[in-house]
Amino acid sequence: MIDRYDVLIVGSGPGGGTVAAHAAEAGLRVLLVERGAAIAPADAPQDHLHNTMSWRYRNMCHAPDSDPRSVESAGVVHVVEPPDPRRIDSAYALGGGSLTWGMQAWRFDPDDFRMASKYGVPAGSSLADWPLTYEDLKPYYAQAERELGVAGPAARPGELVDRAYPMTLFAPSEVDEWLAAGAQRCGWATQPVPLAINTVPHAGRPACIRCRQCVGFACPVDAKNGSHNTMVPRAVKTGLCDLALQTRVTEVTTDARGIVDGVELIEPQAGGGLQRRRVRAKAIVLAAGAIETARLLLLSHSRHHPGGLGNTFGHVGRHLQTHTYPVALGVLPPDVAPVLAGPGVGTATLALTHDNPGVIGGALLANDFVMTPIAFWESALPPNVPRWGKANKDAMRRFFGRVVDIRGPVQQIPSPDLRVTLQPGVRDACGVSTVRLGGEIHPETRRAARFIEEQAVRWLTESGAQPVWVGQQSDATYHQAGTARMSLAPEDGVTDRGGRVHGHDNLFVADASVHVTNGAFNPALTIFALSIRTSQSIIETATAGWRQRPTPAPIRRKDNR
Amino acid sequence: MTAGLTHLSHGGGDDTALPPPPSRPGPGLSDVARDKRLLALVETLIPTDDSPGATLANLDHDIESHWADCGAELLEARVGALDRLDAEARARTGRSFAELDGQEAAGVVGEVESGQTRVDWPEDFPAEQFIAEVIQLAYEGFYGRSARDGREPVGWAILGYQPGVT
Numbered sequence: 001m002i003d004r005y006d007v008l009i010v011g012s013g014p015g016g017g018t019v020a021a022h023a024a025e026a027g028l029r030v031l032l033v034e035r036g037a038a039i040a041p042a043d044a045p046q047d048h049l050h051n052t053m054s055w056r057y058r059n060m061c062h063a064p065d066s067d068p069r070s071v072e073s074a075g076v077v078h079v080v081e082p083p084d085p086r087r088i089d090s091a092y093a094l095g096g097g098s099l100t101w102g103m104q105a106w107r108f109d110p111d112d113f114r115m116a117s118k119y120g121v122p123a124g125s126s127l128a129d130w131p132l133t134y135e136d137l138k139p140y141y142a143q144a145e146r147e148l149g150v151a152g153p154a155a156r157p158g159e160l161v162d163r164a165y166p167m168t169l170f171a172p173s174e175v176d177e178w179l180a181a182g183a184q185r186c187g188w189a190t191q192p193v194p195l196a197i198n199t200v201p202h203a204g205r206p207a208c209i210r211c212r213q214c215v216g217f218a219c220p221v222d223a224k225n226g227s228h229n230t231m232v233p234r235a236v237k238t239g240l241c242d243l244a245l246q247t248r249v250t251e252v253t254t255d256a257r258g259i260v261d262g263v264e265l266i267e268p269q270a271g272g273g274l275q276r277r278r279v280r281a282k283a284i285v286l287a288a289g290a291i292e293t294a295r296l297l298l299l300s301h302s303r304h305h306p307g308g309l310g311n312t313f314g315h316v317g318r319h320l321q322t323h324t325y326p327v328a329l330g331v332l333p334p335d336v337a338p339v340l341a342g343p344g345v346g347t348a349t350l351a352l353t354h355d356n357p358g359v360i361g362g363a364l365l366a367n368d369f370v371m372t373p374i375a376f377w378e379s380a381l382p383p384n385v386p387r388w389g390k391a392n393k394d395a396m397r398r399f400f401g402r403v404v405d406i407r408g409p410v411q412q413i414p415s416p417d418l419r420v421t422l423q424p425g426v427r428d429a430c431g432v433s434t435v436r437l438g439g440e441i442h443p444e445t446r447r448a449a450r451f452i453e454e455q456a457v458r459w460l461t462e463s464g465a466q467p468v469w470v471g472q473q474s475d476a477t478y479h480q481a482g483t484a485r486m487s488l489a490p491e492d493g494v495t496d497r498g499g500r501v502h503g504h505d506n507l508f509v510a511d512a513s514v515h516v517t518n519g520a521f522n523p524a525l526t527i528f529a530l531s532i533r534t535s536q537s538i539i540e541t542a543t544a545g546w547r548q549r550p551t552p553a554p555i556r557r558k559d560n561r
Numbered sequence: 562m563t564a565g566l567t568h569l570s571h572g573g574g575d576d577t578a579l580p581p582p583p584s585r586p587g588p589g590l591s592d593v594a595r596d597k598r599l600l601a602l603v604e605t606l607i608p609t610d611d612s613p614g615a616t617l618a619n620l621d622h623d624i625e626s627h628w629a630d631c632g633a634e635l636l637e638a639r640v641g642a643l644d645r646l647d648a649e650a651r652a653r654t655g656r657s658f659a660e661l662d663g664q665e666a667a668g669v670v671g672e673v674e675s676g677q678t679r680v681d682w683p684e685d686f687p688a689e690q691f692i693a694e695v696i697q698l699a700y701e702g703f704y705g706r707s708a709r710d711g712r713e714p715v716g717w718a719i720l721g722y723q724p725g726v727t
Contacts, residue, residue, distance in 0.1 A: 047707055210725065213724045372704075377700050389608065390608050390610065393608065396716070400720045
């Protein structure tokens, strides 16, 4: 690590890795700072209890030292440490959440970008349109699919899949065909689920081996495509990108005029221990996820920016979203062969993403990934099965592999009160202030989730599953978004449509923090696509050199600390 | 050596030693006797039938090791809970929990799990919480592979499950 870079990126997930690749390939000197470690495929944990999808023992891959977060629920604040899922963590590792993700590589629907125009703004919500459209992002989606390596349907049934994917998917299973027939009886079209996975050897890495532990695990053969094995290697290959692993940025620094000029970080020392260091850069890119990015903006307060960076209008940390997941389960008829090979997710309907009666938004619905035995015991046995004893053991033998799980990410309606703030008095192991997550899911989200749950039950019932029951509905502890929303006008958000923080010409956000709404889809491909788009502004800014920047004009301020 | 249930046991248990479980990596109690009450409890939860159950899976040993790792205070609370489970069995049948047949043991566990207790349980660690904890730990040991020891869970073979990676 040197003391001065063109571009300094905080976080190596889908956003940060993508910016690193594009900036380094443009000839810029890049520092990519990642809090976690690099995990080689051979070292990929195969622990069925401690993985990122386990609600009980989530493993962040690189367990940080004490790093409390405060979670407010019904007026009570709980201080929780990793791996408590209420923290809404992603994997702490090179590649971030894309190391262990489920690889669903969906584009958002055109209506996902104009939710307020389509549905109006419900009371108590901060529902808004994006300052860009699907058409604006469409070429970047296609680019992201190519650069990441997405396997998609060979046939292209609709506008959303109007480009050739780099790879074709595995052949559909009997369950996929059975679900497609059931959806047809509901009047819904179906399509295969696009996956960022090597279905054939691709980009110098092998094909998926169809193992039966997938989502939540780092891939043991490196066939799962994420930032860590696509974007980051491209950046490093240029010789212009330094990786600072197990290093934490604690503040974005500003000069005497309030202009962003670098970061303060804590890095491991060669002989052990940690040391603080200041590193300067022409452009700073925050890509640490919607919680840590908001935290950094709030932490970086100064005389010129008393509420934190980008927070003149009090939006930093607000509008926090994930997705709400309704779940329905059903037992396969005896004549349908179960899915025994991963990944398992195969068939989706997009018929319920919008235009549903009486609700705002909706969700895609798809069958879920193959389950590990302990996950099956936890969540997928029929409701009349005792929790333990001989009957439970018999039911495990009878039903394992034969239960189909239908679920989908219901688009959450953002609320200004669902937010990330700094929590006074609670500091991490490095003495840095930590965050509080507070607020309630908007009632319209709950209404939409109930509707989608009913449709999931309907799908399984029409398909012929028997019995069919409702699973545990949950607000996802991943897909964090919204806390630095983009807007045309500075008073309506934190960044402009290019990811540049309003009032700062060299500070950018390149993660789902900028999402105004989080779509009726898994959001990672949108992060990759947006970050390719954002990279253009970053490259222009960093290429311009160390120029004299005007001091941002102070405007009306709302203290959001 | 890590303190174990048999060292902390203070009445209510049958200290007749069972064969020690096979030694395996990580902290364990392979050189001390197995607690027959805990063994009977996990066997009630995951019984042996035409396929292996909790006993062959050594779940009692794993749970005991887990508790020991969590510290003496927690371990002592669990020993107290086993004492109370034993007292619940005696209150119903006049015999130790470890002496009950499978149906009797399941009856006791079912009642205690639902809060139908006949002895006093502490407010900060009630009967329902104790049973729920042992259920969770037992099934995690039976069906879930943990990096802690890395071995293949006994329950996988029963389900015909192989993760497909080595």
